[in-house]
Amino acid sequence: MKQYGKYLFLLPGLLVLTLFMIIPIAGTILSTFFDAGSFTLAGYMQYLQDPYFLNILWVTLRTSLLTTLICILLAFPAAYYISKCRPRMKMILLLLSIFPLLTSPVVRSFSWMVILGKGGIIDNTMALFGSDTSISILYTPTAILIGLVHLFLPLSIITLVGVMENIGDDVVEAAKSLGASASTTFWHILLPLSVPGLMTGSILVFVGSFTAYTTPALLGGRESVISTFLYQNAVTLNDWQLASVVATIMIVLSFVVIGIMNWLAGKVAVRGGNIRG
Amino acid sequence: MSHVSLQNVAVAYQKTNILENFNLDIPEGELVSLLGPSGCGKTTTLRLVAGFLQSHQGSIQVGGKDYTTVPVNKRNFGFVFQNYALFPHMSIFDNIAFGLRQRKVSKKDTYTKVMEMLELVGLQHFENRFPKELSGGQKQRVAIARALVINPDLLLFDEPLSNLDANLRVSMRSEIRRIQQESGIAAIYVSHDQEECFSISDRVAIMNKGVIEQLDHPAAIYHRPRTSFVASFIGFKNFLRFDRRSENGQKPIFYKGDSTFAVSYEKDTGSMTGVIRPDDIRIKPAGPPVTENELSGTIITAIFLGRSYQYEVKTEHGSFTANQEMTIPFQSGDSVVLDMPPHKWVLVEESEVPSYAG
Numbered sequence: 297m298k299q300y301g302k303y304l305f306l307l308p309g310l311l312v313l314t315l316f317m318i319i320p321i322a323g324t325i326l327s328t329f330f331d332a333g334s335f336t337l338a339g340y341m342q343y344l345q346d347p348y349f350l351n352i353l354w355v356t357l358r359t360s361l362l363t364t365l366i367c368i369l370l371a372f373p374a375a376y377y378i379s380k381c382r383p384r385m386k387m388i389l390l391l392l393s394i395f396p397l398l399t400s401p402v403v404r405s406f407s408w409m410v411i412l413g414k415g416g417i418i419d420n421t422m423a424l425f426g427s428d429t430s431i432s433i434l435y436t437p438t439a440i441l442i443g444l445v446h447l448f449l450p451l452s453i454i455t456l457v458g459v460m461e462n463i464g465d466d467v468v469e470a471a472k473s474l475g476a477s478a479s480t481t482f483w484h485i486l487l488p489l490s491v492p493g494l495m496t497g498s499i500l501v502f503v504g505s506f507t508a509y510t511t512p513a514l515l516g517g518r519e520s521v522i523s524t525f526l527y528q529n530a531v532t533l534n535d536w537q538l539a540s541v542v543a544t545i546m547i548v549l550s551f552v553v554i555g556i557m558n559w560l561a562g563k564v565a566v567r568g569g570n571i572r573g
Numbered sequence: 574m575s576h577v578s579l580q581n582v583a584v585a586y587q588k589t590n591i592l593e594n595f596n597l598d599i600p601e602g603e604l605v606s607l608l609g610p611s612g613c614g615k616t617t618t619l620r621l622v623a624g625f626l627q628s629h630q631g632s633i634q635v636g637g638k639d640y641t642t643v644p645v646n647k648r649n650f651g652f653v654f655q656n657y658a659l660f661p662h663m664s665i666f667d668n669i670a671f672g673l674r675q676r677k678v679s680k681k682d683t684y685t686k687v688m689e690m691l692e693l694v695g696l697q698h699f700e701n702r703f704p705k706e707l708s709g710g711q712k713q714r715v716a717i718a719r720a721l722v723i724n725p726d727l728l729l730f731d732e733p734l735s736n737l738d739a740n741l742r743v744s745m746r747s748e749i750r751r752i753q754q755e756s757g758i759a760a761i762y763v764s765h766d767q768e769e770c771f772s773i774s775d776r777v778a779i780m781n782k783g784v785i786e787q788l789d790h791p792a793a794i795y796h797r798p799r800t801s802f803v804a805s806f807i808g809f810k811n812f813l814r815f816d817r818r819s820e821n822g823q824k825p826i827f828y829k830g831d832s833t834f835a836v837s838y839e840k841d842t843g844s845m846t847g848v849i850r851p852d853d854i855r856i857k858p859a860g861p862p863v864t865e866n867e868l869s870g871t872i873i874t875a876i877f878l879g880r881s882y883q884y885e886v887k888t889e890h891g892s893f894t895a896n897q898e899m900t901i902p903f904q905s906g907d908s909v910v911l912d913m914p915p916h917k918w919v920l921v922e923e924s925e926v927p928s929y930a931g
């Protein structure tokens with residue numbers, strides 16, 4: 297009885313999830329396999345053989361993976377620095393780093409449009425160096441990438457700081473006292489011990505940028521990503537069946553990537569539990 | 574020539590000097606412990622020697638080599654941390670092998686050495702476990718093994734046993750001592766526990782506010798504290814500042830008000846402050862006239878300590894603490910006489926001391 301008691305705590309969350317997530321999603325996924333009451337894979341065949349769609353899928357995947365990678369690289373040193381600050385400074389820096397989250401993605405995307413677009417700072421600077429001004433970063437995958445990194449960097453930093461705070465100074469000092477150089481300490485101590493945070497952060501960033509709508513819609517111009525494509529299908533073309541197929545593909549792909557990340561993480565980290573010894 | 578030599582080193586945090594003109598010499602193979610009140614700079618000293626802190630003056634030499642500016646990872650000193658600082662993501666084997674791998678020891682030798690170490694600390698067959706899967710005492714032994722396996726030039730222990738329970742502390746400290754003596758590596762050992770320091774060390778350094786007040790063999794510290802700070806730190810609860818002294822044959826006689834005290838302390842530096850342990854004062858019921866080395870007073874409190882009672886006795890020269898085993902204890906308010914024999918007195922130099930009688 298006692299052992300099972302703790303599962304009661306799961307009940308409310310489970311109920312909400314089942315009602316508002318699992319059932320609708322299952323419904324969406326199931327609906328993609330049936331056309332007029334009979335089983336079919338036609339929806340999938342149609343998409344997975346369509347080069348236009350495959351290209352969108354590829355651009356989306358590439359952009360979100362790149363976003364994840366860049367976020368990790370940028371967040372890691374920043375997070376390490378923040379985690380080693382004194383409490384007061386840490387508060388200030390953390391607040392500063394999540395500050396971008398407080399403005400809406402729409403506003404931020406519009407700012408990037410000004411910066412990246414024709415006559416923007418980048419454009420003008422390029423012109424100064426004699427570059428052909430007709431090349432604008434705006435409305436390219438690069439613009440989407442920049443927007444997404446800006447959007448998700450705070451998330452990476454917060455999750456990493458959370459983990460790095462728990463890596464004791466003494467563990468790092470122990471490594472040094474045993475003769476480890478700075479780079480060995482990084483690769484063999486800091487990095488493996490940060491994996492839980494890297495994992496959480498990366499999954500959040502990946503899923504977030506894989507499914508992001510506003511930023512790609514505004515910065516990508518006619519360049520579609522999978523979520524804007526889905527929107528077109530569902531709202532503009534009013535084809536909910538096909539939109540569901542796209543949604544299912546997104547869900548499956550997300551899980552595949554998360555699975556791969558988990559597997560990679562297992563390679564670097566941590567048996568016998570997390571952080572503190 | 575001493576193996577470890579700190580000369581005139583100094584450390585400051587945010588402009589507050591923690592260590593100033595600090596000197597310490599340790600001969601080959603000796604274990605010196607640092608003992609002192611919280612915040613006196615023991616950890617700072619250890620971290621300075623380890624290289625985690627830099628001295629802005631003076632020099633640190635070990636085995637004739639100057640280490641003052643050598644970075645931590647080039648020092649080859651074994652550091653045992655208070656909370657073990659094992660690498661949580663590595664097996665016990667990998668934890669111990671870590672230092673050897675930094676030294677490019679071959680796979681085969683690494684294996685042999687790690688296994689030898691595990692045996693030395695009594696953890697055979699634990700190599701595949703992870704730190705989480707060990708008890709506190711076992712982690713402690715891994716930490717020691719990890720520091721020892723690199724064959725360090727010096728061992729540094731920062732309160733290595735403070736997280737363990739009393740029984741384990743006693744057995745671990747003799748183990749540390751045995752390992753240290755077998756390996757013949759000089760060591761600096763920091764602890765709060767006096768008994769631990771006395772039992773484990775060749776010499777003990779009593780520190781106060783970043784200064785070593787006395788560095789001596791444990792028995793010498795225990796019986797012959799040099800300063801009033803050291804005396805009070807190691808349990809001389811009773812202080813008496815005498816008014817004047819006169820030489821009478823071989824024993825000097827000290828005077829305090831109407832009381833006289835003969836003192837037969839061999840290290841007579843001409844000091845005017847005497848200290849005596851609670852255990853060395855005898856309490857007698859008041860009655861016969863008070864003579865030399867006696868002081869009359871009134872019991873204020875009586876505390877049962879188990880083996881003995883501890884009495885707080887008020888006298889004309891302040892209050893005294895005395896321990897006494899007895900079947901029928903004194904009650905508070907009883908008039909008593911304190912007998913403080915000449916050979917129990919120790920004469921100390923005045924130094925800063927928590928409030929005392931006299």
Ligand SMILES: Nc1ncnc2c1ncn2[C@@H]1O[C@H](COP(=O)(O)OP(=O)(O)OP(=O)(O)O)[C@@H](O)[C@H]1O
Nearest residue numbers: 586587591609610611612613614615616617618765
């Ligand atoms: N990083 C730091 N920044 C500022 N002051 C510090 C720092 N570390 C230690 N101190 C100060 O230096 C003094 C000595 O500290 P230290 O840690 O050496 O004491 P300790 O003798 O080891 O004490 P304990 O027995 O409590 O461990 C203390 O007054 C402490 O407040």
Ligand SMILES: [Mg+2]
Nearest residue numbers: 615616617731
């Ligand atoms: Mg300390």
